[in-house]
Amino acid sequence: MLQEQFSNYLQYEKRYSPLTLQAYAHEVEQLLQFLEQGKVEAVNFTFKEARQYFAWQVQAGKSATTVNRGISALRTYYKFLQREGAVQANPIQLIKALKTPKKLPVVVEKEKLVSLLDTMPAEDASFEEQRDKIVLELLFGTGIRLAELLHIQERDIDFYSKNIHIFGKRNKERLMPINQTLYEELKKYITAKNNLLVHTKTNFLIVTKDGKPAYAKLIYRIVQKQLSQISTQKKKSPHILRHTFATALLDNGADLNAIKELLGHAGLAATQVYTHNSAERLKSIYKQAHPKA
Incomplete structure (x- = not known):
């Protein structure tokens, strides 16, 4: 009880x-x-x-x-x-968390990812191939979480203002801007979806070929399949595309507070981890390019 x-x-x-x-x-x-x-x-x-x-x-x-x-x-x-009055004291209150080694967010090379997306899908692509592309475009183009992706409905997309209404953790809401490429891809995908599912009513944006709402394992399979073409790293999850989104923004000079808002982070500490990725990337570029490195 x-x-x-x-x-x-x-x-x-x-x-x-x-x-x-x-x-x-x-x-x-x-x-x-x-x-x-x-x-x-x-x-x-x-x-x-x-x-x-x-x-x-x-x-x-x-x-x-x-x-x-x-x-x-x-x-x-x-x-x-x-x-609830079931216990007098909290026995866990004074238990200290264990120290954990800081891990840098795993990302994929954004140049390879952009190149992959540019070749997806083929002209005679099936609905599932078009859906797989829009999944990657949304995850990399907006940095949204897996749960947020699964929650999106067509009515959450404002094509006039080029925004998506995102429902984040603890029902916190934010508006996510969409770039021109994503705008056009969303238009094409929704048209294909509605043509395929003309007799099936569904409000969710990402669906199976039968018109049912997409689920977490399906998105994982899509991401793993596509990222396997450009990366040999073991970890290939939807969250990696979120990390790649944030790191790409930081590499190109975006303000850390702006990235925090786009990611829907409650505090700046969670966003600051991406500064380490950018610092490591700069070191790598320096070592490759400078004659005295």
């Missing part, structure tokens, strides 16, 4: 995304299973036991990032239990 109430709290009050809801539910369920083995009630969980629990996770080989996600989720869970 409390788990269901917690889920409603996250969804309707905290306005967390479906993926975050799923991740938090997993962390709570994992803790409850652990406590069940030791015959400990969740409401009697202590700070000392919490430390032992996370130490056990580290010993089991879980990464610092994964453990920290659990700490965050369970801290929120016990904060909720406090509010």
Whole structure:
């Protein structure tokens, strides 16, 4: 019962995304299973036991990032239990997050990506090929998140003002400008979509060939398939195109605060990570081009 109430709290009050809801539910369920083995009630969980629990996770080989996600989720869970009067104290409150090595965002070479997009799709392309192109164009052309892409409906596109209305994390809204190429590609795609699905009513922009709303695994497959043509790096996800979008803007002199707004970041700290990518790129160019490097 409390788990269901917690889920409603996250969804309707905290306005967390479906993926975050799923991740938090997993962390709570994992803790409850652990406590069940030791015959400990969740409401009697202590700070000392919490430390032992996370130490056990580290010993089991879980990464610092994964453990920290659990700490965050369970801290929120016990904060909720406090509010509901189920516990007196939050045993996770004083648990410190583990140190994690800073990782630079993985990107693809934007020149190769632009070249790929320029060759997509062929003149006699199927609807699915046209859809795959618009998926890449949207992810790279706007830097939106996967969940945001799946949420877009045709009515969210303002062709007159050349904007897309984006619903971001925690239902925060922003207007994303679209460039001329994306504007034209969207027009062509929507025409092809409506011609194919003349007898199927759907409001979502990105759909399957049967007119059903696209889903996360489909977008992953599309991105992985296309990026495999231009990159040998192991990671090929929709989020990489978001990183590439931000890094390309920064490389071309865009203001960091403007990039923050375009990405829908709550604070500047999340955006500043891209400055490291640009600095590394400048070092690489310097080493290649300067005779004394």
